[in-house]
Amino acid sequence: MLKIGTFTTLTTLTTLTTLTTQMNQQTVLVTGATSGIGLMIANKLHENGFKVFGTGRYPEKHNVPFELLPLDVTSDESIKKCIELLLTKTQALDVLINNAGSSLGGAIEETPVEQAQKLFETNFWGVVKITKAILPLMRERGSGKIITIGSYYGLIGAPMVGYYSASKHALEGLFKSLRLEVKQFNIQVSVIEPSFYKTNIAASGERVAVTIPGYDRIRKRVMDFVRQAITTAQTPEPVAGLVLKIINTKEPKFSYRIGRNAWFLPALQFLWPKRFESVYLKMLKF
Numbered sequence: 001m002l003k004i005g006t007f008t009t010l011t012t013l014t015t016l017t018t019l020t021t022q023m024n025q026q027t028v029l030v031t032g033a034t035s036g037i038g039l040m041i042a043n044k045l046h047e048n049g050f051k052v053f054g055t056g057r058y059p060e061k062h063n064v065p066f067e068l069l070p071l072d073v074t075s076d077e078s079i080k081k082c083i084e085l086l087l088t089k090t091q092a093l094d095v096l097i098n099n100a101g102s103s104l105g106g107a108i109e110e111t112p113v114e115q116a117q118k119l120f121e122t123n124f125w126g127v128v129k130i131t132k133a134i135l136p137l138m139r140e141r142g143s144g145k146i147i148t149i150g151s152y153y154g155l156i157g158a159p160m161v162g163y164y165s166a167s168k169h170a171l172e173g174l175f176k177s178l179r180l181e182v183k184q185f186n187i188q189v190s191v192i193e194p195s196f197y198k199t200n201i202a203a204s205g206e207r208v209a210v211t212i213p214g215y216d217r218i219r220k221r222v223m224d225f226v227r228q229a230i231t232t233a234q235t236p237e238p239v240a241g242l243v244l245k246i247i248n249t250k251e252p253k254f255s256y257r258i259g260r261n262a263w264f265l266p267a268l269q270f271l272w273p274k275r276f277e278s279v280y281l282k283m284l285k286f
């Protein structure tokens with residue numbers, strides 16, 4: 001009898017603990033969770049008990065421990081379907097991580113406008129559209145966190161990645177403004193500005209097809225510098241750790257810089273712009 005009572009009490013306690021965990025479990029959407037920074041973030045949050053929905057353009061190609069939804073951020077139809085599917089699986093979203101992004105290398109003059117616009121469709125408009133689709137859910141609920149993966153190239157100008165840098169600068173302006181607009185709804189907005197982490201971004205990004213010979217020397221220098229910086233950088237665990245820290249912070253800041261030189265170069269540019277240019281160009285071996 002005593003044994004049955006103890007067993008019943010233990011079962012009830014286990015059920016209550018599971019129910020409490022499920023009730024307290026935060027739900028998060030991570031765009032671009034198939035590789036690099038997004039995959040690391042989604043894995044970290046999954047391991048820490050979050051209900052994670054990741055996205056990728058070809059989810060069937062990836063075997064991950066969290067749920068992966070199909071999403072191409074450059075397609076309105078794909079965004080609509082992804083959000084509809086998400087809403088069949090959860091009614092509430094606590095955290096949105098805007099991570100999906102791509103890169104484009106080449107001089108501003110030699111890059112066709114169409115190619116630059118395509119980059120903006122992913123890095124800027126894709127982020128805008130996902131954020132706008134999620135905002136009503138958070139606003140009606142009166143809570144939420146939106147964390148966007150920007151870049152330290154969104155804080156400094158950088159040769160040969162001008163359109164990438166511009167797309168990340170655009171995100172900075174947008175989310176600084178959004179932060180002020182949605183504070184009244186208890187929605188918190190932050191941007192993480194990493195420098196270099198070892199991911200697929202350099203390999204999967206685009207390059208200009210037709211080049212102008214006058215830029216050959218500095219294009220090669222910068223591309224070599226970026227490739228070297230990414231391949232010798234550490235894997236993005238620290239960025240995933242930072243995301244967890246921001247989620248657990250009651251009142252997060254707007255800007256979080258992380259990685260080699262992520263603090264130094266933007267600070268130098270702000271405090272001593274002339275010195276920044278000479279230091280940075282020397283670093284790039286111009």
Ligand SMILES: NC(=O)c1ccc[n+]([C@@H]2O[C@H](COP(=O)([O-])OP(=O)(O)OC[C@H]3O[C@@H](n4cnc5c(N)ncnc54)[C@H](OP(=O)(O)O)[C@@H]3O)[C@@H](O)[C@H]2O)c1
Pocket residue numbers: 031032033034035036037038055056057058071072073074099100101102122149150151152193194195196197198199200201202204230
């Ligand atoms: N690595 C760095 O050093 C670094 C530094 C600063 C900022 N960042 C930023 O970090 C973010 C992640 O980049 P990463 O370095 O982790 O690169 P990555 O390994 O190439 O991962 C990019 C992710 O974005 C997704 N993606 C790309 N185009 C997409 C589209 N049109 N629609 C939906 N998803 C798309 C990819 O998913 P699928 O291909 O499976 O669809 C993939 O999951 C980007 O915003 C990047 O700008 C990276």
